[in-house]
Amino acid sequence: MRLEVQNLETGYGKAQVLFGLDLVVGEGELVALLGANGAGKTTLLRTISGLIPPWRGKVLWDGEDLRRFSPARRARLGLGHVPEGRQLFPLMTVEENLRLGAAFLAPEREREGFERVFALFPRLYERKRQLAGTLSGGEQQMLAIARALMGFPKILLVDEPSLGLAPRLAEEVLLSLKRVVEEGVGVLLVEQNVALSLEVAARAYVVEHGRIVLQGLAHAVLEDPRVREAYLSL
Amino acid sequence: MELLLQTLLNGILMSGIYALVATGLALSLGVVGIVNFAHGEFLMMGAFLSYLLFAFRGMDPLLSLGLAFLAAFVVGALTYQGLIRPVLRAAELNQMLLTFGLSILLQNLALLLFGADTRVVAPPYQATTLSLGPFFLGVVPFGAFLLSLAILLMLQVFLTRSRFGLAMRAVSQNRLAPGLLGIEADKVYLLAFGLAAALAGVAGVMLSVMLYASPTVGFVFTLKSFAIVALAGLGNLKGVVPAALVLAMAEALVSTYLPGGGGLVEAVFFLVLFLALVGRAWRKA
Numbered sequence: 055m056r057l058e059v060q061n062l063e064t065g066y067g068k069a070q071v072l073f074g075l076d077l078v079v080g081e082g083e084l085v086a087l088l089g090a091n092g093a094g095k096t097t098l099l100r101t102i103s104g105l106i107p108p109w110r111g112k113v114l115w116d117g118e119d120l121r122r123f124s125p126a127r128r129a130r131l132g133l134g135h136v137p138e139g140r141q142l143f144p145l146m147t148v149e150e151n152l153r154l155g156a157a158f159l160a161p162e163r164e165r166e167g168f169e170r171v172f173a174l175f176p177r178l179y180e181r182k183r184q185l186a187g188t189l190s191g192g193e194q195q196m197l198a199i200a201r202a203l204m205g206f207p208k209i210l211l212v213d214e215p216s217l218g219l220a221p222r223l224a225e226e227v228l229l230s231l232k233r234v235v236e237e238g239v240g241v242l243l244v245e246q247n248v249a250l251s252l253e254v255a256a257r258a259y260v261v262e263h264g265r266i267v268l269q270g271l272a273h274a275v276l277e278d279p280r281v282r283e284a285y286l287s288l
Numbered sequence: 289m290e291l292l293l294q295t296l297l298n299g300i301l302m303s304g305i306y307a308l309v310a311t312g313l314a315l316s317l318g319v320v321g322i323v324n325f326a327h328g329e330f331l332m333m334g335a336f337l338s339y340l341l342f343a344f345r346g347m348d349p350l351l352s353l354g355l356a357f358l359a360a361f362v363v364g365a366l367t368y369q370g371l372i373r374p375v376l377r378a379a380e381l382n383q384m385l386l387t388f389g390l391s392i393l394l395q396n397l398a399l400l401l402f403g404a405d406t407r408v409v410a411p412p413y414q415a416t417t418l419s420l421g422p423f424f425l426g427v428v429p430f431g432a433f434l435l436s437l438a439i440l441l442m443l444q445v446f447l448t449r450s451r452f453g454l455a456m457r458a459v460s461q462n463r464l465a466p467g468l469l470g471i472e473a474d475k476v477y478l479l480a481f482g483l484a485a486a487l488a489g490v491a492g493v494m495l496s497v498m499l500y501a502s503p504t505v506g507f508v509f510t511l512k513s514f515a516i517v518a519l520a521g522l523g524n525l526k527g528v529v530p531a532a533l534v535l536a537m538a539e540a541l542v543s544t545y546l547p548g549g550g551g552l553v554e555a556v557f558f559l560v561l562f563l564a565l566v567g568r569a570w571r572k573a
């Protein structure tokens with residue numbers, strides 16, 4: 055399975071945000087997408103999952119153009135998306151939130167999904183009868199990721215999972231993504247925490263003003279003087 | 289004292305139907321996000337269906353219940369597909385004008401087809417009463433109350449256990465996430481709107497025996513349901529039952545204790561709506 059973005063341009067109203075962006079994510083690899091606020095990272099993820107139509111360019115799923123596919127249909131194909139701000143169902147329990155992640159699968163897969171996410175996040179098991187809105191920020195983020203995993207995605211888009219979390223929790227969440235990748239899922243991780251994401255990612259892209267300005271293996275990107283200066287203040 | 293208890297008992301018996309109709313309205317409002325002024329017209333259709341089946345086929349209204357549920361579900365689903373869906377993204381005022389127009393259209397269509405007379409479905413047990421010590425229970429209101437309660441319980445199980453029910457609650461809490469989880473919101477809306485209409489349709493069958501079928505019987509229920517939903521809090525399905533109880537009790541008390549109360553009953557919901565809104569504004573301030 056391979057997600058490919060070709061020469062993507064899009065925006066909101068008349069304001070163009072992405073100016074011809076190319077990117078590839080394969081199964082079983084963790085790819086970081088780095089960049090400052092407003093660089094277009096979230097817009098890219100939203101376009102990939104079909105929430106925003108592209109102006110030009112393509113989103114390809116194993117070579118197939120996804121243009122006519124609704125967000126829900128993309129999700130059923132195996133494209134998971136943990137959106138900005140988590141977007142949980144606050145008045146439903148942890149268990150119910152998770153069940154909704156598997157709503158389109160056969161019931162047997164649901165049990166399999168529960169085993170998988172509870173192994174990954176034991177804390178969610180302890181809290182499964184609690185309302186999602188009453189969880190701590192870190193637990194909510196874990197739930198958002200777990201809920202997307204319940205649908206057995208092949209490629210998972212994750213938007214700013216460390217936002218608003220204490221450093222130790224942010225690390226825990228990013229390390230859990232690494233374990234997801236080891237299970238064979240491809241993860242495209244959007245992060246502002248550059249140091250931490252380059253530690254867990256295999257490859258990285260750097261976006262500025264809607265264009266990819268740098269790409270390569272994570273350790274190479276980490277060594278790049280521009281990255282060190284602009285994002286790590288070294 | 290006995291009069292008071294009998295009055296409260298009457299109020300309780302009426303609250304079941306109110307809760308049934310208002311729950312439907314709360315579903316279309318909370319899940320689909322549409323203010324449906326034509327909700328009561330689904331009830332009116334259920335009442336006329338029950339009347340037609342009784343008058344021409346001699347069918348017992350108890351049997352009409354299931355048919356009315358299915359028929360109203362189909363009508364609701366078609367209404368969603370044909371009328372509501374195209375305006376989902378339109379301005380709220382446009383949506384309200386559409387459902388208000390639909391309400392007027394359906395009322396006048398019924399007037400054209402059936403005339404303005406009230407039609408009562410009178411099965412043999414219609415006037416039977418049970419006496420409970422000093423109190424009297426009409427068999428029909430009591431049966432309608434129990435049925436309403438049973439239907440609401442089944443709805444509760446559906447909303448908490450089944451995937452479709454979970455999806456309905458999910459859509460009402462977050463509009464973005466269901467799509468990303470592979471749930472087509474459009475299908476959930478269709479089901480919710482059909483279900484809302486079906487609840488009203490069933491209530492219509494009960495009312496055709498307890499009250500009557502007439503072209504305008506539904507509209508007052510739309511208004512009362514709005515009062516109940518406002519009292520419960522928008523989107524709060526569990527609050528609908530107690531809110532319906534409050535309205536029904538208030539109406540019963542007014543009709544028993546106020547001189548000329550019978551005429552004022554239909555104004556009580558205004559008072560309830562007024563107090564609910566003022567109370568809400570006050571608590572926020």
